[in-house]
Amino acid sequence: MMESLLSYFLVSSILFGIGVYGVIAKRNAIRILFAVEIIINAANLNFVAFSRFPPSPNILGQTFALFSIALAAAEAAVGLAIILVAFRAHDTVDVSQLKKLRG
Amino acid sequence: MTTPYILMALLGGAALLLPVLQATTVERFTRRSAGYFTIAVLLAALAIVLYPVVSFTAESGGPTSAVFKSDLMALFFGVAVLLVAIFVTITSLEYQQDDPNISIFYSLILFTSLGMTMLAFAVDLLMIFVAWELMGLPTFILVGFRKKDPASSEAAVKFFILGALSSGILLYGISLLYGVAGSTNLYAVVDAMSTLSPALMPMGVVAIALLIAGFGLKLSAVPFHMWIPDAYEGAPTTVSTLLAAGTKKAGFVAAIRVFLISLPLFQMDWTVAFAVLAVLTMTLGNVAALTQRSMTRLLAYSSIAHAGYILMGLAVAPFTSLGIVGALFHVLNHSVMKSSAFIAAALVAYKAVGTHLDSYKGLALRMPFTAIVLTIALLALAGVPPLNGFWSKLVIFAAAVEGWPGVWWAPWLALAGILNSAFSLGYYGWIIKRMYLDEPGQTSKVIEPIIFRIALFIGVLIIIITGIYPAPIYEFARMAAASL
Numbered sequence: 001m002m003e004s005l006l007s008y009f010l011v012s013s014i015l016f017g018i019g020v021y022g023v024i025a026k027r028n029a030i031r032i033l034f035a036v037e038i039i040i041n042a043a044n045l046n047f048v049a050f051s052r053f054p055p056s057p058n059i060l061g062q063t064f065a066l067f068s069i070a071l072a073a074a075e076a077a078v079g080l081a082i083i084l085v086a087f088r089a090h091d092t093v094d095v096s097q098l099k100k101l102r103g
Numbered sequence: 104m105t106t107p108y109i110l111m112a113l114l115g116g117a118a119l120l121l122p123v124l125q126a127t128t129v130e131r132f133t134r135r136s137a138g139y140f141t142i143a144v145l146l147a148a149l150a151i152v153l154y155p156v157v158s159f160t161a162e163s164g165g166p167t168s169a170v171f172k173s174d175l176m177a178l179f180f181g182v183a184v185l186l187v188a189i190f191v192t193i194t195s196l197e198y199q200q201d202d203p204n205i206s207i208f209y210s211l212i213l214f215t216s217l218g219m220t221m222l223a224f225a226v227d228l229l230m231i232f233v234a235w236e237l238m239g240l241p242t243f244i245l246v247g248f249r250k251k252d253p254a255s256s257e258a259a260v261k262f263f264i265l266g267a268l269s270s271g272i273l274l275y276g277i278s279l280l281y282g283v284a285g286s287t288n289l290y291a292v293v294d295a296m297s298t299l300s301p302a303l304m305p306m307g308v309v310a311i312a313l314l315i316a317g318f319g320l321k322l323s324a325v326p327f328h329m330w331i332p333d334a335y336e337g338a339p340t341t342v343s344t345l346l347a348a349g350t351k352k353a354g355f356v357a358a359i360r361v362f363l364i365s366l367p368l369f370q371m372d373w374t375v376a377f378a379v380l381a382v383l384t385m386t387l388g389n390v391a392a393l394t395q396r397s398m399t400r401l402l403a404y405s406s407i408a409h410a411g412y413i414l415m416g417l418a419v420a421p422f423t424s425l426g427i428v429g430a431l432f433h434v435l436n437h438s439v440m441k442s443s444a445f446i447a448a449a450l451v452a453y454k455a456v457g458t459h460l461d462s463y464k465g466l467a468l469r470m471p472f473t474a475i476v477l478t479i480a481l482l483a484l485a486g487v488p489p490l491n492g493f494w495s496k497l498v499i500f501a502a503a504v505e506g507w508p509g510v511w512w513a514p515w516l517a518l519a520g521i522l523n524s525a526f527s528l529g530y531y532g533w534i535i536k537r538m539y540l541d542e543p544g545q546t547s548k549v550i551e552p553i554i555f556r557i558a559l560f561i562g563v564l565i566i567i568i569t570g571i572y573p574a575p576i577y578e579f580a581r582m583a584a585a586s587l
Contacts, residue, residue, distance in 0.1 A: 009282075016275055023268050032264050039271035046278035055303075056285025056295075061278075064229050064287060068274055071236045075267055078240050082247050082263050086256040095264065098257040100337075 008049035015042035029083045029093040033076065040072045106178075107171040107224040109151055111217065117144040118213035125206035134205060138196040141209040145189045145216065152181035152220070156579070164586050166290035170227040176431075179583035180223035180356040183435045187349040188216040190442040190558055195341045197554040198453055208248060211241040215345065219353035228277045228287040231357050235273065238350055239266045239321075245345070246338040258337025261330040262346075265320055269327075273317030279310035289360065314361060315376055321354035322410050325383040332391075335403035336458075340449035343399060347406040348441040352434050355413060359427065363420060363587055377418035378516055385411025385523045393530045398448045398458050401530065402441070405484060408527060409437050415520055416499045422509030425502035427584040432577060433495035436483070436569065440492055443480040443562030447473050450555045463534060465543025472551050474538045476559040481531040483566045486524045491569035494577070496524055 015038055022035025044065045051061025087093050121137055155161040155178060162174045171177075192212060199208055218238030225231045243266055247259025281287055283303045284295035299307060316327070323331040335343040362373055388408030395401040416430030450473055451466070452458050467474040483490035503517035569576055 012278075019271065023264070029260055029264065033267065036264075036267040036271045039268075040274055043271070043274040043278040046275070046282060050278070050282040050285075058285060060229075060287055061281055064232075064278075064281065067229060067233060071233065071270075074240060075236065075270070078243050079263050079267060082243060082256070082259045085247055085250050086260045089251075089253040089256045093260075095260065098260060100254050100257055 005049055005053035008045060008053075012042040012045040012049070015039075015045065027094050027096045029086070029095055030080075032095070033079045033083065036079075037072060037076060040068060040075075044068055106151060106155060106173040107221060110148055110181075110220050113144060113151070114148055114213050114217035114220070117141070118210045118217065121206045121210040121213070134200070135196070137206045137209050138192060141192045141213060142189060144213065145185055145192060148216070148220070149182065149185045149189070152178055152185060156182075161586065166293075167226065168288060168290075170230040170288075171221075171224040172226045173224055175579070175583040175586040176356070176360075177224040179431055179435070179579060180353065181220045183438045184219040184223065184349050184353050185216060187345060187352070187438050187442050188212060188219075190446060190562065191341050191345045191349070193554060193558040194344070194446050194449060197552050198341050198449055199339065202248070204248075208245070211245050212345070215241040215245070215350065219349060222353045223356045225357070226289050226360065228280065228289065228292070228361075231361070232270070232274060232277060235321075235357065236270055238353055239270060242266070242342070242346060242350055245342045246334055248339055248342065252337075254337040255339070256337075258334045262334035262338070265327070265330055265334070269317050269320030272313050272320070276310050276313030276317055279306055279313065283307050283310065311373055312376075315373065315380075318354055318358040318361075319380065322351055322358065322414070323384075323407050324380045324410055324414060325387050325407075328384070328387065328407050331407065332395075332400045332403040335406075336397060336399045340399060340445060340452055343403070344442050344445035344449065347403065347445060348438045351406065351410065352438055355417075355430070355434055359417065359420075359430070360587075362417070363427070374418050374421055374510065375512075377414050378510075378512060381411050381414035381418050382516065382519045383411075384408070384414060385520065389523050389527045389530075392527070395530075396460050398451070398460060398463065398534075399445075401460070401534075402444055402448060405527065405531075406437075406441055408523065409433070409441070409484070411523070412496060412499055412520060413437070415516055416502060418516065419503050419506035419510070419513055422506035422513070423502050424584060425498060425505055427587070428577070428581050429495060429499035429502045431580040431583055432498055432573075433492075435576060435580070436491040436495045436566075439562055439565045439569075440480050440483045443476060443559060443566065444484065446555065446558050446562065447477040447480065450551065450559075453555075454549045454551075456549060460534065460537065462544075463537045464541040465546075466538040468543055468546060469549045470551055472556060473559065476563050478535050478538065479563050479566060481534060483570070485528040485531045487528070489570045491566050491573065491576075493570065494573040496520070498577070 019035045019039035047061040047065040218234050221234035225234050243263040246262045247256045249255040283306050284292040320327040385408045388404050392401050392404035413430045413433050416426045420426035456462050483492040486492045486496040500517045500520050503513050506513035
């Protein structure tokens with residue numbers, strides 16, 4: 001049993017790593033948004049795996065995953081809208097090109 | 104007990120109603136009245152939050168299995184964030200009056216106020232996360248509210264990326280915590296932690312590191328501060344007020360609850376982390392503020408420095424009860440001081456005098472009322488007695504000194520705080536010198552709108568009254584800290 005939890009956890013850790021790498025290394029705002037979505041999905045995988053396997057299986061994790069899927073969708077909607085507006089104003093979605101504001 | 108649910112119905116209902124009102128009634132009617140409606144709703148919410156305080160029906164400390172707990176701690180933060188929301192709304196009556204989507208603007212302010220108050224009441228990781236998102240999502244839109252302004256949309260992209268990353272990391276940290284504890288209730292997490300097998304311990308430590316990073320992003324602690332000044336500068340200045348004085352403070356309530364209630368077993372791990380973060384954050388905030396040429400950026404860096412002072416209170420919290428009292432006291436004071444300073448800056452920018460520090464030259468002659476208010480607010484931020492900022496900084500530094508037998512670095516922490524505080528007087532004093540001693544470029548008087556005067560007057564009144572007679576608010580903070 002524990003082995004299967006471990007494999008889920010391994011996958012979610014790798015996903016989390018990919019997400020953090022994407023946020024840090026990529027300059028395209030859409031890619032960064034996708035990287036954040038990967039982090040959120042890594043967490044969702046954790047929630048579902050922890051709610052299914054020992055040490056303490058219970059239904060709470062699945063509830064949490066459902067909530068976070070809904071919130072991630074809302075976040076993506078807001079994020080894409082903001083990036084779209086920024087694209088209209090700047091003609092780019094490259095965050096390193098967005099440097100009007102610099103002290 | 105029922106307070107958070109009433110707030111949800113009131114704020115959420117009003118937030119949903121506002122766009123409908125705009126769509127169905129005459130536009131001329133809704134433009135002003137939407138603002139007054141929002142202020143009325145926020146005042147009602149403030150009354151609802153204050154009612155359990157004055158009637159002594161707040162829940163006492165101790166575990167609960169519910170998702171909300173309306174203890175004094177929650178009520179204290181509720182008062183702080185609702186005060187800021189009211190300031191912002193009053194100012195927006197004038198500042199945003201030409202905006203075609205003004206009802207949406209107020210609706211988003213109500214949604215984020217609801218998120219902030221829910222966060223104050225939440226004692227379940229699930230509810231903390233939901234409130235965190237409810238607080239964050241409307242602010243991303245508010246920052247980019249001026250669609251035509253490239254600076255606003257740039258600020259929104261940067262702020263959104265930071266905010267989304269913060270909630271992603273927070274969520275992953277929560278998922279690990281759920282994995283080791285098997286529950287999302289903070290009190291159940293404590294119980295599970297105390298019987299944790301050593302094999303799971305590393306996972307718990309990683310979970311805490313991720314939670315610190317997630318909260319740190321929202322609190323703009325070093326090293327997560329880099330885009331925050333950009334966001335504050337590009338956003339409409341009233342929205343910057345909401346971010347600096349409101350949502351950031353609400354982030355602290357979640358941090359305080361999570362770390363003080365649920366993780367007593369890892370004390371050493373996170374107190375040192377918080378102490379290092381605190382020193383770095385306040386030093387960087389103050390040094391960077393000194394080099395700024397734009398008022399909003401300067402205030403943004405100053406609010407980073409103040410986040411450092413509050414983190415200092417958190418760092419010594421396990422060793423002395425004064426730590427949390429000082430942090431809470433400073434949260435409320437900083438909300439008022441920073442709101443007043445930002446609103447004054449918003450007024451100067453709104454009247455097209457500018458945001459560059461040189462445009463503040465001789466401001467005392469052009470806008471006498473604003474100059475006086477800004478002077479008082481800046482002196483309070485610097486911690487000059489007898490203003491409110493002095494007392495809360497005093498409590499925090501005293502707490503750091505008192506933590507000494509517990510940890511060897513506590514006196515150094517206090518020293519770093521005092522040096523920073525003295526250093527900050529340098530750049531605040533410089534602005535005051537520009538306003539009063541320098542010759543103005545133009546000498547024409549600038550009209551100060553009555554709505555701004557009201558907001559500024561209330562802010563300064565609170566600063567001075569708290570400064571002269573801090574006992575009631577200190578007592579409120581002390582009881583709130585004891586109710587954890």
